[in-house]
Amino acid sequence: MNRIGVLALQGDVREHVQMLRRLGADPVPVRRPEELDGLEGLVLPGGESTVIDKLARTYGVAPVLKQRIAEGLPVYGSCAGMILLADTIADASTDSAGNPQQSFGGIDMVVRRNAFGRQVDSFESDIDFEGFTDPVRAVFIRAPWVETAGAGVRVLARVPDPEGQMRPGVDSVGRIVAVRSGNLLATSFHPEVNGESRIHELFIKMIRGDA
Numbered sequence: 001m002n003r004i005g006v007l008a009l010q011g012d013v014r015e016h017v018q019m020l021r022r023l024g025a026d027p028v029p030v031r032r033p034e035e036l037d038g039l040e041g042l043v044l045p046g047g048e049s050t051v052i053d054k055l056a057r058t059y060g061v062a063p064v065l066k067q068r069i070a071e072g073l074p075v076y077g078s079c080a081g082m083i084l085l086a087d088t089i090a091d092a093s094t095d096s097a098g099n100p101q102q103s104f105g106g107i108d109m110v111v112r113r114n115a116f117g118r119q120v121d122s123f124e125s126d127i128d129f130e131g132f133t134d135p136v137r138a139v140f141i142r143a144p145w146v147e148t149a150g151a152g153v154r155v156l157a158r159v160p161d162p163e164g165q166m167r168p169g170v171d172s173v174g175r176i177v178a179v180r181s182g183n184l185l186a187t188s189f190h191p192e193v194n195g196e197s198r199i200h201e202l203f204i205k206m207i208r209g210d211a
């Protein structure tokens with residue numbers, strides 16, 4: 001059984017725990033830096049990236065996690081988790097003291113928070129996902145998108161641009177909503193909320209070195 005942490009500072013921790021358990025892994029909630037010891041992988045849940053960032057720094061998890069990511073720990077982030085894995089956050093929010101939110105980083109990409117705008121705040125869509133035969137039913141909740149991805153980042157899924165404003169040659173096939181970079185996997189959407197198990201399965205395969 002793979003021992004996989006779920007960062008349990010804020011967000012939809014329970015849904016990820018249930019999904020991992022259903023797939024035969026051994027999920028453990030992580031709140032403190034020492035709880036990162038002995039993990040084979042870690043999930044960063046959906047939620048509010050500003051809050052998770054703040055709590056991770058307050059609890060001292062952030063620096064240790066950054067180090068583990070650099071050492072190659074497999075990490076999967078959904079939605080807020082994707083934001084936390086981005087090297088750069090576009091439109092990063094600032095706290096009352098004017099300090100911008102931070103990410104753990106690891107994936108060479110720029111992620112824009114709440115990118116789909118007010119009209120399409122939350123939506124579901126059937127999307128093609130690299131390597132899967134059938135489309136994924138993807139649930140987006142105030143979701144980010146990947147604005148730019150570095151050369152080493154594999155794009156796994158896109159959705160049509162909601163505004164239809166596509167830059168020729170750049171977004172002609174839509175906005176990036178799933179990526180993989182080495183041992184790091186990120187989706188703008190939440191497979192944990194609608195029983196879409198293939199993303200977590202892929203993550204477990206990555207941990208086992210089978211994908």
Ligand SMILES: NC(=O)CC[C@H](N)C(=O)O
Binds near residue numbers: 047078079080142144
């Ligand atoms: N569903 C989510 O995880 C939303 C992410 C949230 N908009 C953020 O910026 O963190």
